[in-house]
Amino acid sequence: MSELAATASTTATAATPTSRPATVLQIFLEFLIIGATSFGGGVVAYLRNGLVNKRAWLDDKGFVELLSISQSLPGLNSTNMAILIGDRLCGLPGAVAGIIGMCLPGGLLMLAVGMVYHQHGDHALATAALKGVAAAAVGLILATAVQLGKRSLEHTADAVFVVVTVLGVNRLHQSVLTVLVTVGLIATLWYRPRKTQNGANR
């Protein structure tokens, strides 16, 4: 897979046994389908199913690598993945096709929802139903936080960084940017490169 980045624009020759060439139109359509069907969050699972299993445009190892890039940069996982995968398959046109396909269905839907809500949102029934939806969303977001925490928090220090971040935003009322940069910098320095053999054991 070492030729991935270098040959992004010459996909026909870049194809390895595990990755098939894709056209810009195919990329747009595949992301459009995923963008229109990925109800209930967890877009990453839909992406993996569509692009690795169904289309075989990249293998699982490549997918996980791109996911780790997506997760460590600002931007949503789903759209960052569309950019990275589109770029690897077809260069810049592929990246643009990927993100437009990804955003178009949900964007049009929310445009329509927003217009309807703006006119009828103050109806008693709508307000009552939305109250339920918003409460469920809190549970959904907390569940995501718990699942993420189980997967990626390994050290005691991680728990401290989580708590300090929450307190910084919610109690000390610092801007998200200030907290992100300050705690992010401290945490990065905490995990700074070390020359020991077993650097993972702290």
Added chain:
Amino acid sequence: MKEIPALIRVFAYLSLLTVGGGMAAFPEMKILTVEVHHWLTFPQLVHLYSVGQMAPGPNMMMIVSIGEWAAGILGAIVVVIAFFGPTSLLTLTVGRLWKRLEKWPWRKSIQEGLAPVSIGLLLAGCFTFARGAVTSLDTATIAVGTLLILLKYKINPALLVLAAAIIGGLSF
């Protein structure tokens, strides 16, 4: 039309805060869209955000609604470009440099350091959001119930949110 420059500024700024997901930017989104620019009220923001969780695709497409309310269709388009443009360019660049960055020793440090911070920002966003969403015993019950069901069973969250909408509609 006069809101367009402010929409671009606000949503380009918010996009840079979305480390680990859109919720990270929520506290700032509340301050800027509700308190500073008055494009919508806090309950409206909470409602749009939660409906946006049900929509397919990226879970932040509710920004389109804010853009449309503030400045029509043009506002909606501008908001999408401002919100996804800067981070997409950054991702494209880093993705292409990744082969070189992979061996950079600080890369792992940054990833390890940002993991807890992004979870902290997700929680902080969630608590800000909850102040507008969990306002009674009924809503608290729905929130906790949804959390417990999701942790215990593999079920599409959209179905639970839909169920909560029906319960809300029937009982409030």
